Amino acid sequence: MGMIGQHLLNGLMQGTIYGLVAMGFTIFFGVMNVIKFSHGDVLTLGAFGGLVAVWAANALGLSVPLQFIVALCVAMALTAVVGAGISHFLIMPLRNAPPLNMLLMTMMVGTAIREAIRLFFPNGTNPQRFPELLPAGGFNIGPSFFRTDAIILIIAGAASIGAVYWIINHSKFGLAMRAVAEDTETARVMGIDFGRIIPLTFALGSITAGFAGMIYALYYSEINYSMGLLLAVIGFTAAIVGGLGNIWGAIIGGYLFAGLQTFVVAAMPSMSDYKNVFAFVLIIVLITWRPTGLLAERGSERV
Amino acid sequence: MTPTSRTLARVPVWPLFVAVAFAAVALTALVMIENQKLLGAALVITAAVCFCAARFGGVAATEVAASENPWLLRGLLTLASLAVIFVLRDDNFGLLMLATVLIYATICLGLTVQMGYAGLTNFAAAAFAGTGGYTAAMLGQQGGLPDALVLVCGGLVAVLIGSLLILPVLRTRGHYGALTTMAFGVMFNVFLDANDFFGGPQGLKLPGINLFGWDFTNDIHIFGLMLSSYVNYVILTGILTALAMIFVGLLDRSWIGVWFDVVRLDETAASVFGLKIAYWKVLAFTLGNFLAGLMGAVYAKMTGFIAPANFTFGDSLVMVSIVILGGIGNRWGVLPAALIVVLLPEKLQFIQEYRLIFYAVLVIAILTMRPDGLVARRVRKLHTEASA
Numbered sequence: 001m002g003m004i005g006q007h008l009l010n011g012l013m014q015g016t017i018y019g020l021v022a023m024g025f026t027i028f029f030g031v032m033n034v035i036k037f038s039h040g041d042v043l044t045l046g047a048f049g050g051l052v053a054v055w056a057a058n059a060l061g062l063s064v065p066l067q068f069i070v071a072l073c074v075a076m077a078l079t080a081v082v083g084a085g086i087s088h089f090l091i092m093p094l095r096n097a098p099p100l101n102m103l104l105m106t107m108m109v110g111t112a113i114r115e116a117i118r119l120f121f122p123n124g125t126n127p128q129r130f131p132e133l134l135p136a137g138g139f140n141i142g143p144s145f146f147r148t149d150a151i152i153l154i155i156a157g158a159a160s161i162g163a164v165y166w167i168i169n170h171s172k173f174g175l176a177m178r179a180v181a182e183d184t185e186t187a188r189v190m191g192i193d194f195g196r197i198i199p200l201t202f203a204l205g206s207i208t209a210g211f212a213g214m215i216y217a218l219y220y221s222e223i224n225y226s227m228g229l230l231l232a233v234i235g236f237t238a239a240i241v242g243g244l245g246n247i248w249g250a251i252i253g254g255y256l257f258a259g260l261q262t263f264v265v266a267a268m269p270s271m272s273d274y275k276n277v278f279a280f281v282l283i284i285v286l287i288t289w290r291p292t293g294l295l296a297e298r299g300s301e302r303v
Numbered sequence: 304m305t306p307t308s309r310t311l312a313r314v315p316v317w318p319l320f321v322a323v324a325f326a327a328v329a330l331t332a333l334v335m336i337e338n339q340k341l342l343g344a345a346l347v348i349t350a351a352v353c354f355c356a357a358r359f360g361g362v363a364a365t366e367v368a369a370s371e372n373p374w375l376l377r378g379l380l381t382l383a384s385l386a387v388i389f390v391l392r393d394d395n396f397g398l399l400m401l402a403t404v405l406i407y408a409t410i411c412l413g414l415t416v417q418m419g420y421a422g423l424t425n426f427a428a429a430a431f432a433g434t435g436g437y438t439a440a441m442l443g444q445q446g447g448l449p450d451a452l453v454l455v456c457g458g459l460v461a462v463l464i465g466s467l468l469i470l471p472v473l474r475t476r477g478h479y480g481a482l483t484t485m486a487f488g489v490m491f492n493v494f495l496d497a498n499d500f501f502g503g504p505q506g507l508k509l510p511g512i513n514l515f516g517w518d519f520t521n522d523i524h525i526f527g528l529m530l531s532s533y534v535n536y537v538i539l540t541g542i543l544t545a546l547a548m549i550f551v552g553l554l555d556r557s558w559i560g561v562w563f564d565v566v567r568l569d570e571t572a573a574s575v576f577g578l579k580i581a582y583w584k585v586l587a588f589t590l591g592n593f594l595a596g597l598m599g600a601v602y603a604k605m606t607g608f609i610a611p612a613n614f615t616f617g618d619s620l621v622m623v624s625i626v627i628l629g630g631i632g633n634r635w636g637v638l639p640a641a642l643i644v645v646l647l648p649e650k651l652q653f654i655q656e657y658r659l660i661f662y663a664v665l666v667i668a669i670l671t672m673r674p675d676g677l678v679a680r681r682v683r684k685l686h687t688e689a690s691a
Contacts, residue, residue, distance in 0.1 A: 035478050090667065097674050099477060100424060104627055105670045107620055108663040115660035229616070233489050240482045273497035280490040284483055288471040291479055 003266065005144020011262035012255075013150055013219055016157035019254030020212035021235030022242065023164060026250040027205035029239070031181045032198065034091060034102045038110035039209055040232025042079050042086075044225060045113055046210030047130070047217040048121060050075035054131055068133040075210040082113075083206025084199035092198060110232065118225040127224040130217040153215050160211050165247060167204065177201050181245075230276075237283050243293025252294065257283070318361060319368040319376060325352065327383035330642070331390050333650065334397040342650060377545075384541055388534055398533035400649055402605060405540035406598045408641040411625045412547045412634055413594030418623070419632030420560060421587030422567030423472060424481040427488035428622040431592045432599030433614030434461040434491070439600035440507040440609050450512050454600045461596020462589050472588060473581050476570075488616045495611035506610025509603060512539070536605045543601070547594055551634050554590075563587060617659075624666045629678060636678035 021039060028036040053074035057067040086109055094102055118124045134149035168174040176197050179187040188194050216231075217223045238257050242249025260282055264275040271278070286294070329349045336342045356362050369376045391397045410432055417423045435457030442453045471483040496504050511518070512535070554560055565573045566583050573580055603609040625644050629636025643665070648658030 029478075035481075090671070093671065094674070097670070098631075100418070100481075100631070101627060101670055101674060103478070103481060104620075104624055105667055108624070108666045108670075111617075111620070111663040112660050112667070115657070115663065119657060119660065230489070233485060233616070237482060237486060240479055244478060274494065276493045277490050277497075280486040280493075284468070284471050284486055287479060287483055288474055291471075291474040291476070293479070 003144075005141065005146060007262050007266045008144075009146060009150050009154075011258045012154050013215075013258075014261065015255035015258030016154055016161075017212050017216055017231070017254075018234055018238050018257050019161060019251040020157060020208045020215070021231055022238035022250035022254045023161060023247060024205040024208045024212075025236055025239035026242075026245060026247055027164075027168075027201060027208075030245040031177055031201045032087075032091065032095065034095070034099070035106065035236065036086070036091070036202070036205070037103060037106040037232060037236070038086060038113060039106075039205075039235065040228030040230075041110035041113040041117075042082055042206050042228070043209040043213040043216070043231060044117060044223070044228035045082060045213075046075040046079040046206075047213035047223045047227075048117055048128070048225075049078035049210075050214050050217060051128060051130055051223065054133070058131075064133055067131075071133065072211075072214055075214050076207045079206040079210030079213070080203040083209075084203040086206075087199050087202035091202070092195075110228070114225055114228065121225070124225055127222050130221050130223055132218075132221055134218055150219060153219055157211070157215055160208065161251060164204065164208060168247065173197075173200065237280070240293055241283055241286055243295040246293070246295045249293055249295035314367050314371050315364070316368050316372060316375065318364040319372065319379065322356075322361070322365040323376075323379040323383050327387050331387050333642075333646065334387075334391060334401060335394065339651070339653065346647075380545075388530075388537055392528065392530045392534060395531050395533050398531055398537050399605070400646055402533065402536040402540045403602070404641050404645045405537070405544045406602050406605075407622065407625060407645050408637045409540070409544045409547045409598045410595045411622055411629070411637040411641060412544075412551050413591035413598075414622055414626045415632060415634055415637060416551060416554065416563075416587050416594075417591035418626055420555065420563035420567065421584055422563075423584055423588055423591075424477075425484045425588075425591065426481055426616070426619050426623060427468075427484040427491065428591075428595050429614040429616070429618035430488040430491035431461040431465060431595035432602065432618075433495070433609070433611070434464050435596030435599030436603030436609045436614070437495070437501060437507070438596070439603050440509040441501075443509045444507075450514055450604070454512075454597055454604070457600025457603075458593040458595075458597035461592045461599065465588060465592035469585055469588065473584055485616070488619050492611050492615055502610070504611060506608060506612075508608055511607060512536075512601070512604045514539070536601075540598075540601060540605075543598065548634060555634070559583070559586075621662075624662070628666060628669055630675055633678050639678070 021043065024039050025035065028034055028039075050071040053071040054067050057070045062070065086106075090105060090109060091102070094105060097105075121128075132149075134152055136149070138145055138147040138150075140146070166174075168177060176187070176192045177200075179190070179192055180194060180197050180201075184194065212231075213223075213228075216227070234257055235254070238253030239250045240253070241256060242251070242253030257279055260279040261275045264278045265272045329345070329352075332345045333342070333349070336345055356365075387401075388398075391401070410428055414425060414428050417425045438457045438460040439453050442448050442456055448456070468483060468487055472480060475483055495501050501507065511532075555563075562573075562578055562583050565576065565578060566580050570580055599614070621644060625637055625640045628644065629638070629640035644662055648654055648661060654661045
């Protein structure tokens with residue numbers, strides 16, 4: 001039974017990453033009613049940006065904790081700029097287009113980012129090793145072994161989820177964001193700078209992706225150009241299962257998906273190749289049962 | 304038709320001749336030219352002519368001529384296709400590409416019914432095509448079944464697998480609906496990758512088509528001419544595309560097409576008018592999946608090989624982008640769009656490595672500049688000219 005601890009930790013770790021990604025989807029959807037499907041690839045971009053930053057910091061002879069901070073800052077700054085840029089140059093001009101066009105467009109932006117990393121990053125086709133920046137080792141509780149870095153990352157992830165929640169619900173910027181989400185026209189009339197709030201919102205959502213990318217890179221010590229695609233599909237799934245536009249729903253969805261995967265791996269080790277199949281089947285069943293997510297959006301349909 | 308008091312001036316038919324001839328010549332040139340500089344020049348000329356034709360009313364004139372003379376259009380297209388096949392008779396690679404373009408176009412016609420007409424988002428078209436392909440492979444291993452039946456079974460099994468998704472597809476809408484098909488597409492791939500019974504990531508081999516005693520792997524000899532065996536596939540896929548095109552056109556022009564429109568545009572209104580929304584959605588989903596499965600089986604038979612890597616989520620995206628590029632809901636748009644998305648990256652060597660990024664940027668550009676696609680869908684005219 002010594003594996004239970006590992007499974008629990010692994011599930012929590014993945015749930016945190018999924019939850020962070022799903023939260024990004026929720027933020028974009030809440031404010032602009034768009035699915036920004038390039039989200040997963042922005043995450044990859046953040047992780048690669050962090051990797052380059054670590055290389056640079058290492059070459060400059062910085063200490064390991066400083067390398068860690070530099071990498072985190074670069075990853076988040078990069079994703080913030082890219083997220084704001086995507087919203088300003090591609091999403092805003094198209095905001096009155098059919099939702100399907102927008103979905104496809106952002107998928108293509110994601111493909112472009114993914115392919116750019118593959119083609120233009122040195123040796124980009126192959127997985128890249130990410131240096132270990134967090135203290136190694138761990139401790140035993142009973143028969144289970146807990147990695148220190150994993151616990152740090154889970155706490156950091158949970159803290160960042162809390163921070164984003166605070167920004168949205170208790171800061172002035174969050175208030176403006178929610179006002180735009182509620183009624184764009186009225187918000188503009190009330191003097192909210194629409195052209196500034198939207199890119200900032202996308203920057204915030206993308207920073208969560210950058211953070212998730214760093215968590216992923218530090219935990220698995222390996223990143224590759226295509227890791228964002230499955231994470232995007234899973235994050236999107238989590239956001240939808242929770243109910244689009246609801247932050248708590250996204251987080252619940254993220255941990256739920258990770259829980260399902262972990263359960264399959266723990267209960268039926270021989271079927272672990274199929275863990276995503278099981279998770280997706282259950283998700284499809286869930287969505288059939290609650291077609292607008294577990295925590296459905298408020299409001300009635302306008303006819 | 305009741306005779307009208309106002310007689311229409313006869314529209315000139317020559318634009319139709321010019322357009323079909325130009326399309327045939329341009330297509331042949333694009334497939335045949337190997338020299339990259341010449342190919343680039345041909346592309347620029349084609350694009351320029353298309354742009355000028357659209358700018359100075361040539362496209363509109365062609366459309367009017369085509370809609371006034373449907374049989375002339377069909378005849379001309381058949382003749383032009385035969386001419387293209389004749390010129391390309393021993394170019395194996397070119398013919399294979401043409402057949403692939405036609406297969407993609409036909410799958411996208413199915414998607415047009417689902418997404419363009421009934422408004423059902425389907426991000427798993429490649430998975431349904433893959434279902435058809437794997438069905439053909441599995442039935443081929445058993446042996447005994449005639450290939451015509453195998454191909455149809457490919458379509459039927461895709462419909463069957465699709466019907467497992469019917470309940471979520473009916474209950475969900477918008478992004479929630481996109482998720483169910485997306486999850487299915489990813490699931491399909493992960494499942495096949497992990498499953499040794501279906502060959503795992505290496506996939507399965509399968510023999511070529513043998514229709515009614517006619518072996519598609521043999522070269523054709525007529526009148527002392529030698530035609531490549533791939534001519535068989537181009538003709539078969541061409542016929543299937545033409546049939547699908549006619550069928551989808553009839554569907555759109557019938558009352559079913561109008562009902563699809565109502566269901567897509569406003570479900571509430573549709574149910575107020577007493578339409579059984581579920582019924583029409585199931586019909587559209589079934590038809591689209593059948594086409595995808597059928598063409599997936601043809602594709603697998605043609606390439607003689609099937610693997611999960613050929614039917615990824617990325618391929619489904621390619622198909623959706625063809626539909627949107629062509630102009631969602633316009634069945635003629637899928638042909639040029641499929642040509643651009645499938646043929647160009649194969650032909651232009653310098654973008655082969657970059658082809659995904661190339662077409663991602665292309666789709667972004669077209670979505671930004673022409674949100675309605677290359678050939679926009681017309682507003683349905685339910686009255687005749689006379690009553691206008």
